[in-house]
Amino acid sequence: MNLLTQHISASDIKSLEHKIQRFQKEETFKLSHQYQFNSLTTRELEIVNLLVKDLNNSEIAQKLFISRLTVEQHRKNINRKLNVRTPFQLFRYALAFDLV
Template sequence: MLQHSKQLVIAIVDDHPIVIEGLKNLLASETGFDIVSFTTGGQFMNYLKTQEVHVVLLDIVLPDANGLELCKDIKKKYPDITILAISNQAERSIIMQMLQNGASGYLLKNAAADELLACIENGMKGEPALSKEAREIMSRPAPNDWNGIPSLTKREKEILRLISEGFSSTDIADKLYLSQLTVETHRRNIIQKFRTNNMFSVIKLAIEHKMI
């Protein structure tokens, strides 16, 4: 059990209710936690205006915000909050940017309960807080070290294909039943994974390597 002198307030920011419930269940054994949850970045930022939070478990893809940018915004306004990214994004470049934007750690959503608790503890102490899989990803060579092409999630491949076919973010959102902001977040993540500055370069590389 984690030992702290006061009740810790942990916020979960994720747009999937089943993920929120799963994280709450993982943390249920820790009686020293008060847990609050939010499905959008806006809800969480409004909460912070009047309430104290010590740790936030932050998803990267949210319906109203890019978690990478939200992390930077949180640390700028509330530097004492410990931010742990918790995501399905298993790309080294995404993990790196999240850490550069102020996150204390990064966990994949398949992390075990003891990993989650250890990362919270380490993050609160200012120590590196990476889950086992995240550590393994960070230990691999960077893409520019081996000229590799990044792996994309099924949704990212779908969105990239539609972009290459000329569909706008609005069209893609309607077609895939997503919010336009979610599509834009995926677009930014795809560009980040390819380590380029624009979608044109991404499409060019994707075509050259027969990804689309």
């Protein structure tokens, strides 16, 4: 049976519509936040990558060979530049900009 003759259920169509809507929202977010994301330094991007992998400040400091206080300062800068206040908001950036 080829793809054209297969039966597509209503639930399959709803699922596909939901995925398309989610993709559209993510792309809209990405386009409207590109400037903020581009303002991050290379080091800040490294830290975002490690944060979304659930590493804490001390673990990030060890991994990057910097002090915990330096990590905290980078995190403050990241939060300010991206205007994020929660881990979920930061994760949304990471998803939109393919960091995860």
